[in-house]
Every structure is written in C-alpha cells, then in structure tokens.
Amino acid sequence: MESTKINSTTELLEIWLKEREIQNQSKHTLQAYMRDVSDFLAFCARQNLQLNDVEATDLRQYMAEKVEQQGLSPSSLQRLLSAIRQFMKWADQANYMAFNPADDFQLKRQSRPLPGMIDIETVNQIIDQAAPEGEVAEQMWLRDKAILELLYSSGLRLAEVQSIRIKDIDFNRQLLRITGKGNKTRIVPFGSKAKESVMAWLQVYPFWNGDFVPEAHVFITQKGNPLGARQIENRVKFQAQRAGVNVDLHPHLLRHCFASHMLSNSRDLRAVQEMLGHSNLTTTQIYTHVDFDHLAEIYDQAHPRAQNKKEA
Structure with missing residues (x-):
C-alpha cells in the first residue's frame, strides 16, 4: 500500500501529538514524546533520510550515537525507542509510511534490580512514631502521617x-x-489507620487556610497552596530520618512495599494490579468487571494496616 502524502515530518509529528492529546495523554508524556521523536527526526534529517527510507540499521546507528555522545542508560534508550516505535506504528497504520522498521527492532534488555524493600516493622516504626513537640511541627506531622498512610x-x-x-x-x-x-481513573481502598490519619489532618486543615470544598487539594502548605511533589518527597525523607530509620525513604518505595506486602499476604495478583492501576490492564473500562466487595475483602485480609488489631 502506498504511503499518504505529507508535507514534512514536522507536520506528521504535530498530527500525531494532537491525536495523543485528544486521547488524554498527560502534558508530561506529550512533552517527552515531542522531545524524543523530534530528536530522532533531526537525526534522520542529518542523514538525509526520508521517513519511508528508515531501516533497522538506521535505528541501531541512532541508538549507538545516543550511547556514545550522551551516555544514555539502557532504561533511557528503552524509553526513547518506545516513543519512536509508537510514532512509527501510528504512521504505518495511518498509511503515512509504507512499512514500520521499528516494529521488530529490539534493544538487548539488561536485568533491572527491584527497588529496595523495607519490612513491615520498619514501616510501622516510621508511621507510628510520636508527634514532635511544638504546635506547627505537630500539625505538619499530622499532614505527613496522612500522606505516609x-x-x-x-x-x-x-x-x-x-x-x-x-x-x-x-x-x-x-x-x-x-x-x-x-x-485513567481507578478506585482503591484505604485502611482504618489511614482513615484515622486523614481525618486527624483535616481537623487542622482549616487553620492552614484550607478551603474545604470538593475541588480543594487535600494536602496543602501552611499558606493553603497545594503541596508540591518535591515537598512531599522531602517530607517523606524527613519523617523517616526523624524516626531514626536508616533508609532513603521515598514515595515509590512505599508503593513497592505496599505491593510486595499485599502479594505476600494475599497471593491475589489481579486484585493488587487493580489497586496499583498498572498499565498492563489494557481495557479502557477496567472497572466494569471489578468486584469491589472481593477487592475490599482481599485488602482487609492482606494489608498490614487495613484494620485496627483487637486488643489481646
């Protein structure tokens, strides 16, 4: 089949990005696509390559240059190739290309170590530590504890x-x-300890200029502004240090611990996938078949902080 006539690869990239935007791709993802595919198209221009003339050897040469000139890691190369592959797949299916050279092109994957793990006792040590002295410090702890939970x-x-x-x-x-x-929207349960912590934080919320309306952010600064990502990271690290835990705690590590502890206790991979919202759940309407009662039951049985333990 002949390829569709286009004026330039720049125009083609703009069309593709516009379609991704219509499909609700995030701004961050679109910027990454723009950067990665533009870089590859610039390489093609330097090589006097039309898009239809690109072959697997050209892709291999491009990737080799990225390693030699920029020292890109295997994970960065995979991300770069993923963007190029998606762009070319779309161009091929829309008949802007006669064939897709990236379809079967693969980089040699290197084994990736799992994120570090901390045990349940250490997590509890961080989250259950005593509040600090001082009114403001205590209020910050109530907010940070709700985030950690x-x-x-x-x-x-x-x-x-x-x-x-x-x-x-x-x-x-x-x-x-x-x-x-x-x-993509998903529904996830949270435990009774998390409920207690969030409710305790919301008691402080109005004193921090929090506007208690449906659209308001839950986690805010003392001035009432939404808490930034870097601020959350810093507070998570700070609370681990305050608890005397010698670990570089960050939000993704707590997410990994959640998944590991849930799987080790429940063995219900499907339920954990639903809670994590992993992208390999390919259907766009993933909640039409989720049994929330079952998911909640698995959660209550498996999560270490799902419910208050009965007094002995």
Missing part, C-alpha cells in the same frame, strides 16, 4: 497522592478515586 495503605504514586482532592475520598466505604497515568 495513603502511600503505603493504597500504593499510590507520588503524583496521585499530590493530586487527591476532598471529593475523591469516601470515608464511609474507605475508598479513594484516583486519577493515574493517562488520566
């Missing part, structure tokens, strides 16, 4: 906990409505 209780990503709004929390059913990657 949700990161570990529900396996949230940093951006997800940062973007939680008042309307997203269902205290009665102990469920969170989370907007994750690609603007």
Whole structure:
C-alpha cells in the first residue's frame, strides 16, 4: 500500500501529538514524546533520510550515537525507542509510511534490580512514631502521617497522592478515586489507620487556610497552596530520618512495599494490579468487571494496616 502524502515530518509529528492529546495523554508524556521523536527526526534529517527510507540499521546507528555522545542508560534508550516505535506504528497504520522498521527492532534488555524493600516493622516504626513537640511541627506531622498512610495503605504514586482532592475520598466505604497515568481513573481502598490519619489532618486543615470544598487539594502548605511533589518527597525523607530509620525513604518505595506486602499476604495478583492501576490492564473500562466487595475483602485480609488489631 502506498504511503499518504505529507508535507514534512514536522507536520506528521504535530498530527500525531494532537491525536495523543485528544486521547488524554498527560502534558508530561506529550512533552517527552515531542522531545524524543523530534530528536530522532533531526537525526534522520542529518542523514538525509526520508521517513519511508528508515531501516533497522538506521535505528541501531541512532541508538549507538545516543550511547556514545550522551551516555544514555539502557532504561533511557528503552524509553526513547518506545516513543519512536509508537510514532512509527501510528504512521504505518495511518498509511503515512509504507512499512514500520521499528516494529521488530529490539534493544538487548539488561536485568533491572527491584527497588529496595523495607519490612513491615520498619514501616510501622516510621508511621507510628510520636508527634514532635511544638504546635506547627505537630500539625505538619499530622499532614505527613496522612500522606505516609495513603502511600503505603493504597500504593499510590507520588503524583496521585499530590493530586487527591476532598471529593475523591469516601470515608464511609474507605475508598479513594484516583486519577493515574493517562488520566485513567481507578478506585482503591484505604485502611482504618489511614482513615484515622486523614481525618486527624483535616481537623487542622482549616487553620492552614484550607478551603474545604470538593475541588480543594487535600494536602496543602501552611499558606493553603497545594503541596508540591518535591515537598512531599522531602517530607517523606524527613519523617523517616526523624524516626531514626536508616533508609532513603521515598514515595515509590512505599508503593513497592505496599505491593510486595499485599502479594505476600494475599497471593491475589489481579486484585493488587487493580489497586496499583498498572498499565498492563489494557481495557479502557477496567472497572466494569471489578468486584469491589472481593477487592475490599482481599485488602482487609492482606494489608498490614487495613484494620485496627483487637486488643489481646
């Protein structure tokens, strides 16, 4: 089949990005696509290559240059190739190209170590530590504790906990409505300890100029502004240090601990996948088949902080 006539690769890239934007790709993802594919198209221009003339050997040469000139890591190369592959797949399917040279092109994958793990006792040591002295420090701890609880209780990503709004929390059913990657929405449970912590923080919320309306962000600064991603990272690290834990704690590590501890206790991979919102759940309507009662039951049985332990 002949390829469709276009004026330039720049025009083609603009069309593709516009379609990705219509499909609710995040601004961050679109910027990464723009940067990565533009860089490859610039390489093609330097080589006097038309898009239809690109072959696997050209892709290999391009990747080799990125390693030699910029020292890109295997993970960065994979990300770069993924963007190029998606762009070329779209161009091929839309008949802008006669064939897709990236379709079968593969980089040799290197084994990737799993993120570090901390055990349940260490997590508890951090989250259950005593409040600091001083009114402001204590209020900050109530906010930080609520953040720590949700990161570990529900396996949230940093951006997800940062973007939680008042309307997203269902205290009665102990469920969170989370907007994750690609603007996909999922529902996740949170434990009774997380509920207690969030409710305690919301008692302080009005004193920090928090506007208690449905659209308001849950986690804010003392001036009432939404808490930034770097601020959350720093507070998570700080609270680990304050607890005397010798670990470089960050939000993704708590997410990893959530997944590992849930899987080790439940063995229900599907339920954990639903809670994490992993991208390999390919259907766009993933909640039409989720049994929330079953998911909540698995959560209550498996998560270390799902419910208050009965007194002995």
